[in-house]
Amino acid sequence: MRIHLPRITDAKQALQQSLKISKAMASDVPKGHFAIYVGEYRKRFVIPVSYLNHSLFQDLLHEAEEEYGFDQPMGRLRVPCSEDAFITLISHMNGS
Secondary structure: OOOHHHHHHHHHHHHHHHHHHHHHOOOOOOOEEEEEEEEOEEEEEEEEEHHHHHHHHHHHHHHHHHHHHOOOHHHOEEEOOOOOOOOHHHHHHHHO
């Protein structure tokens, strides 16, 4: 007796496709950096991992958690601020 499980097969194919896309996107991020998506149009920034230790950036991540939760599409990290506000934040972090 053969059991056909189309949902599992479809889910497996979707997961494989998602992993291929994630690997392709991650390949252009240098070691020691990560990609973050900012603003209404989700502009992509590649920033150093060291920013994760900065209190201003941690506050921004907390806001992202409250706004979007942990279940973000394709594992992309999104933050709820404008591109200009993000650039200003990064400038302040670089100056301190």
